[in-house]
Amino acid sequence: MEFRYLPMTEADKKEMLDTIGVASTDELFSDIPADVRFQGELNLKKPANEYQLKKEMANLAAKNVNVQDYSSFLGAGVYDHFIPSVVDHVISRSEFYTAYTPYQPEISQGELQAIFEFQTMISELTAMPVSNSSMYDGATALAEAVNLSAAQTKRKKILVSKAVHPESRAVIETYAKGPGLEVVEIAERDGVTDYEHLASELDENTASVVLQYPNFFGQIEPLKKAQELLEGQKKTMLIVSSNPLALGYLTPPGEFGADIVVGDTQVFGIPAQFGGPHCGYFATTKKLMRKVPGRLVGQTTDEDGVRGFVLTLQAREQHIRRDKATSNICSNQALNALASSVAMSSIGKQGLKRMAALNMQKARYAKQALEEKGFTVIARGAFFNEIVVKLSRPATVVNEKLLEKGMIGGYDLGTTYPEWENHMLVAVTEIRTKEEIDAFVKELGDING
Numbered sequence: 001m002e003f004r005y006l007p008m009t010e011a012d013k014k015e016m017l018d019t020i021g022v023a024s025t026d027e028l029f030s031d032i033p034a035d036v037r038f039q040g041e042l043n044l045k046k047p048a049n050e051y052q053l054k055k056e057m058a059n060l061a062a063k064n065v066n067v068q069d070y071s072s073f074l075g076a077g078v079y080d081h082f083i084p085s086v087v088d089h090v091i092s093r094s095e096f097y098t099a100y101t102p103y104q105p106e107i108s109q110g111e112l113q114a115i116f117e118f119q120t121m122i123s124e125l126t127a128m129p130v131s132n133s134s135m136y137d138g139a140t141a142l143a144e145a146v147n148l149s150a151a152q153t154k155r156k157k158i159l160v161s162k163a164v165h166p167e168s169r170a171v172i173e174t175y176a177k178g179p180g181l182e183v184v185e186i187a188e189r190d191g192v193t194d195y196e197h198l199a200s201e202l203d204e205n206t207a208s209v210v211l212q213y214p215n216f217f218g219q220i221e222p223l224k225k226a227q228e229l230l231e232g233q234k235k236t237m238l239i240v241s242s243n244p245l246a247l248g249y250l251t252p253p254g255e256f257g258a259d260i261v262v263g264d265t266q267v268f269g270i271p272a273q274f275g276g277p278h279c280g281y282f283a284t285t286k287k288l289m290r291k292v293p294g295r296l297v298g299q300t301t302d303e304d305g306v307r308g309f310v311l312t313l314q315a316r317e318q319h320i321r322r323d324k325a326t327s328n329i330c331s332n333q334a335l336n337a338l339a340s341s342v343a344m345s346s347i348g349k350q351g352l353k354r355m356a357a358l359n360m361q362k363a364r365y366a367k368q369a370l371e372e373k374g375f376t377v378i379a380r381g382a383f384f385n386e387i388v389v390k391l392s393r394p395a396t397v398v399n400e401k402l403l404e405k406g407m408i409g410g411y412d413l414g415t416t417y418p419e420w421e422n423h424m425l426v427a428v429t430e431i432r433t434k435e436e437i438d439a440f441v442k443e444l445g446d447i448n449g
Contacts, residue, residue: 075427218386
């Protein structure tokens with residue numbers, strides 16, 4: 001048999017058709033009018049056997065640039081970080097690899113405990129009392145937070161900083177259309193939110209203020225300033241999208257009075273893998289616990305006093321009355337959440353702090369080296385592991401030349417911020433060596449002229 005994952009034989013097909021009393025597969029579609037059914041053959045290549053298909057796919061994959069053979073300085077939301085080898089060993093176990101929603105706690109204790117541990121670690125990192133069992137990714141988690149704020153406050157105005165990831169802002173715009181929310185973008189100045197503009201837009205109709213920490217440009221937003229602005233606002237919520245690795249070193253948003261903290265745990269144990277799938281997190285206050293999208297796993301004891309885990313709160317329409325549902329988000333990213341949990345556990349609390357510090361130190365080394373080479377680097381305030389570098393040539397041209405040298409360059413900011421044309425967002429993570437950073441600075445200088 002040529003296809004081991006499609007083991008059905010012609011005899012199997014005939015037996016099934018005979019059982020249901022149908023003469024052919026075509027007869028199954030007889031209720032569909034013939035004039036709307038496709039006639040003829042689709043313009044597709046002829047099917048190959050498994051060996052030929054694997055060879056073709058391997059040849060196609062070999063054409064891709066990868067972070068094993070190239071040193072990557074590309075961040076902008078997806079990063080090249082150290083992944084402990086134990087991560088793949090654990091998530092490849094069949095009981096995790098094939099697991100779906102753990103509806104039956106009596107046979108899902110391992111999966112439920114893994115999710116519970118994920119929630120616990122996210123709560124500790126963000127300094128928020130409640131975290132759900134993960135979301136699709138950081139962008140959708142942020143949009144869900146915006147919708148929650150509007151529903152909770154009964155207000156329609158959302159203030160979103162332009163220093164928030166442009167793709168996240170696009171997802172917010174899409175989510176806002178249904179409930180008719182007014183999304184107002186707050187300007188950025190030198191890569192940080194313009195807090196004077198923010199203050200001028202705040203009013204009694206504002207449901208929430210959305211900031212990113214560290215922001216899209218790598219700079220660390222002064223959340224204390226945002227907290228002070230919102231002190232006089234009775235209902236307006238502070239929503240913070242945050243890189244959880246940075247929280248291993250920075251003061252967590254919960255300590256600045258954030259109502260909702262979201263983000264993506266790709267930085268823990270999840271490869272870049274072409275931009276997804278990844279794993280969003282959603283942490284909030286106890287007051288909003290019953291409004292959280294998705295579900296929460298809780299800890300309990302059974303009748304014998306043995307520790308156990310169950311799905312505690314589920315706020316989607318599949319589980320509760322439709323008019324009471326807060327979100328239609330369904331399956332979470334349990335396997336990726338497990339990968340992040342294993343990575344965080346193996347790195348440990350002190351290791352995580354050290355990992356975050358290495359990101360900061362290496363980014364500062366790169367900044368200094370670039371400035372010594374004559375580059376203008378926009379990172380005037382505190383920053384994490386990304387900096388903005390001004391170029392004399394288009395970033396796309398520079399990146400093409402860097403690829404020829406075995407390097408993946410930074411993000412071309414001009415694609416989403418016209419005012420930042422010929423500027424590159426460069427990410428330096430803990431796995432970039434001094435030699436790689438020096439080589440990158442040298443090549444960037446030579447290419448830029």
